[in-house]
Amino acid sequence: MARRPSAERRRQLTEAAIRAMARDGVARTTTRSIAAEADVSLSVFHYCFDSKQALIESVITALTDQSVTVVKKALQPRATLEETVAAGFQAYWDHVRAHPDEHMLTYELTQYALRQPGFEHLARRQYELYGEAYADLIGQLARSMDLRLRVPVSVLARYLAAMTDGLTLNYLVLGDAAAWKDILDTVTAHIAGLVQDDDSRTV
Missing domain, CATH: 1.10.10.60 (Homeodomain-like)
Incomplete structure (x- = not known):
């Protein structure tokens, strides 16, 4: 070989x-x-x-990087902030629908790590990675569109991580892809409101 x-x-x-x-x-x-x-x-x-722990950490990092890469490519400034945010969410959602088994695996990895003695730190690291990834995406968007955030980056990053985590699990359990358009539109409008300043901005 x-x-x-x-x-x-x-x-x-x-x-x-x-x-x-x-x-x-x-x-x-x-x-x-x-x-x-x-x-x-x-x-x-x-x-x-050198251990299964090291492998699982590599798997968690790879799965997170895949999702982040998809969103980063889509998160280019558009005519309005809401359209830009919507493009990022849509790219992520398309990835969830195309690779449900991989996204289901992320939840299984969390539960496995929490229940396996000595692996608990991997679950924590998994969710720290989510927060770090969102913080990077927020920073990219803020710089490219000259935005002022209404909440600290760390708070918004953890909020986005928790929100997308819950939405993804709901979709994996309930399915019905058609029903999620209105939900994503609502989430997009809410997030855009959190990162817009008082005047509506355009690029």
């Missing part, structure tokens, strides 16, 4: 772990099954990750 840089191997194993965990569940996914999914030897896995 051709040798690859360790960073590439880690990425390969992380992607394999996401596929295996989304299909089989976190608890039933073993290091051996991940190595088989990635088509590498078990020794390669242990060379790249």
